[in-house]
Amino acid sequence: MNIGLFFGSFNPIHTGHLIVANVMATTTDLEQIWFVVSPQNPFKKNKSLLHEFDRLDMVEKAILDNNLFRASDIEFSMPKPSYTIDTLIRLQEKYPQHSFKLIIGGDNLAQFPNWKNADKILEYFGLYVYPRPHSAPTDLVNHPNVKLVNAPSLDISATFIRECLKNEHSIKYMVPEAVEEYIIRKKFYQ
Structure with a gap:
């Protein structure tokens, strides 16, 4: 199966994530989208980051009714911070029957060469890129293993949601x- 991997802190998961994932699952050759909940992003230091299990619970609640989506806690047992290449290798070893593609926003594409083993990610896995506001131009759009996917450009941010709460x-x-009810019941981000 061709699996798209959507990494994120999902702090919290929001409709922007779900819309992008749905577009990837229904308009590309990706057969399933796995939401990989990252315990700690090496590029982000976030004091308001909920515990990884709470964020995983929110992802599971958000995708419960969609059999094209799956939540993954693969990084929970890996050294922190988690690097995408290490997670990709671990997933490929654990699920050799699948091929994995990395889903990223266009705003991350210009910075992608700074990622650990970015060249290996491109060569062995490839990128599916969705549009994001304020994306910097980059020659990577011409790379044969970079696929630009037409999706709504949504500027919903978890930061804005946390501020609202x-x-x-x-x-x-x-x-x-279901995520809103869970957040309110648990008094998250208040």
């Missing part, structure tokens, strides 16, 4: 209803 503003429609 902190200020007791509604997050309705920004996150799935």
Whole structure:
């Protein structure tokens, strides 16, 4: 099976993530999208990062009714910070019957050469890139293993959602209803 890997802290998962994943699963050759919940992004230091199991729970609640989606905790047992290449290798070893592609936003493409073993990721896995506001131009768009995917350009951010919660503003429609209920019940981000 051809699997698209959507990495993120998902702090929290929101409708922007789900729309992009759905476009990837329904308009490309990707047969399933796995949401890889990252315990710690090596490029981000986030004081408001919820525990990894809470974020995994939110992802599972968000994708419960979609058999094209799956949540992955593969990085929970790996050294931190997690590097994408190490996770890709671990997944390939664990699931040799699948081929994996990395899904990233266009805003990350210009910085992609700074990633650990970026050349190996391109060579052995490849990138599926969705549009993001304020993406810097890069020659990587011409790479044979980079596929640009036409998807809605949504500027929903987890940072904005957390700020809304902190200020007791509604997050309705920004996150799935089950995620909103879970966040409110657990009093996250307040």
